[in-house]
Amino acid sequence: MDLGRRLKELRGDRSRDKVATAIGISSSALGMYECNKRIPRDDVKRRIADYFGVTIQQLFFED
Numbered sequence: 001m002d003l004g005r006r007l008k009e010l011r012g013d014r015s016r017d018k019v020a021t022a023i024g025i026s027s028s029a030l031g032m033y034e035c036n037k038r039i040p041r042d043d044v045k046r047r048i049a050d051y052f053g054v055t056i057q058q059l060f061f062e063d
Contacts, residue, residue: 002036003033003036003039003059003060004033004034004035004036006059007030007033007034007048008034010052010054010059011034016030016031016034019051022051023044023047023048023051024047025040025044025047029044033048045059045060
């Protein structure tokens with residue numbers, strides 16, 4: 001599974017704005033990650049993983 005699809009799945013029915021604000025990024029950045037147009041920096045990867053309660057390994061590398 002690719003990062004974008006995984007992020008959309010984890011976000012579920014929560015708004016992009018709500019999730020982005022909680023993570024500390026812009027909603028447009030989150031949208032770019034979800035569309036696989038950008039890859040988050042390492043510090044953002046950690047914040048995303050922490051927010052969703054998963055490891056970076058699970059988020060970025062496991063199918």
